[in-house]
Amino acid sequence: MSVGFIGAGQLAFALARGFTAAGILAAHKITASSPDTDLPTVSGLRKMGVNFTVSNKDTVKSSDVLFLAVKPPIIPFILEEVGPDIEPRHIVVSCAAGVTISSIEKSWVISPGFLQTWCSVSAGAAFGTLIRCMTNTPVIVREGATVYATGTHADVEDGKLLEQLMASVGFCTEVEEDLIDAVTGLSGSGPAYAFTALDALADGGVKMGLPRRLAVRLGAQALLGAAKMLLESEQHPGQLKDNVCSPGGATIHALHFLESGGFRSLLINAVEASCIRTRELQHVADQETISPAAIKKTLLDKVKLESPSLSVASTSKVSLFTNKSPGGKKN
């Protein structure tokens, strides 16, 4: 089985590193592509032995499982570019936060440019298999958290194949698509909450006299151990917390400070904010308009320069996910 990544950024790098470390895939069976060869992750991928190319089409051709590992606003452009090369054998996995299965499938179905390809294929196998997935960066150390939802034409086996891949780099389970934005807020963004907490815990240790390296090490080890205890326990986190708090002891004194400051509420706010923002971005994309400024931010100028088949209106809003006949593209 060969795996391809459209996009060679943090996510592609983390997944490639995780898969190779897990031994489930050899590096030479992985291809990654990006028009931007200056990304720091590109050299990392090369060092791993992953095949790197600037041609997204090459990635599609050499892959069975194709991960779309680009930022959400780029997804429609990628689909336009490589759509014709996607065959029924492909399992396309979108990792883009907030991008719905229906928006991707809609773009496959209705573009006349694609119909020429689809028409030559039997109706029952007309479309590539699509799976939507939300994972997180700790796949890089094989402790990721992944959920996926299968698209209209995906078989049970396609889902199980993806699950096998993602389970090699952490926890993986299937969910209904409507839960994925909430998962984004919790485990998608979760590592950032943890890194912030770990920085602060280390500061606390240093304030009380510990050398920085030791403080970082002890804080991370304490969080890791506690999380593992919870995962392996049937007990409620509140019960586990009680078990660590001896009467009048140091820990319950510390906990009072957390509660006084609304510690729990801040974390609920964070999960909520990330989930809501994900839904906002999805809504913006579904409205099928995106401003040129947003596109510039996501290096689309570079894509435009290097892919003559794509063109983007620079002075007016661009329509995404709509029909474009080859002669009808704006310029």
Next chain:
Amino acid sequence: MGVNFTVSNKDTVKSSDVLFLAVKPPIIPFILEEVGPDIEPRHIVVSCAAGVTISSIEKKLSTFCPTPKVIRCMTNTPVIVREGATVYATGTHADVEDGKLLEQLMASVGFCTEVEEDLIDAVTGLSGSGPAYAFTALDALADGGVKMGLPRRLAVRLGAQALLGAAKMLLESEQHPGQLKDNVCSPGGATIHALHFLESGGFRSLLINAVEASCIRTRELQHVADQETISPAAIKKTLLDKVKLESPSLSVASTSKVSLFTNKSPGGKKN
């Protein structure tokens, strides 16, 4: 588990080479009184009691044994899943090999390193109490997931997995946690929106407060013990009445303050 259980502390001492004192800090002096006579030069006595200093233990044991090997240790509950965080400091008569033996033991259940004793209270505040901060955070993260529509079990699972994975990334990376945080925050994306809420609420400060509070409380408890007085009320709370009833060699004044960590000749015990 197959562990030999006994109600006799003396039996435990006799059948052990490495002896962990795994009782709450106020009980330590009573234990030392009770089993002190049975401690031999071969024993390595490891105190896991928060805030109890090596010197206080050595002072107590030296009435029974001229060169007691004492090691002070601070660990945490995740040793149960072999991901503990442990530090230790060796006492006056403990050799390098004794320290290494303990380190070997504790390294089998997580991270273990030797430190100077004056750092141990800070370690208590950070990794000793740390799991409680994590369990609180995990409860809240699950609440957040449930608020946004996830079933509880899945929310607990994903939250714990996200924290575990992030902690492991940091342990295996040379990068600063701030850099790792940057890497997860795409421009205008969901994560940086979430982070703003954490910062607005002083999230980092709460955690610094917690580490500090736990450390300070640990030092307070040590100071109370060093003052060598403890009220009967405190003793009652720690089930010492039961100890008193079952160990006739120990007696505790019930109406006046008790002296700890002082020499008592067998005939001179209060009653």
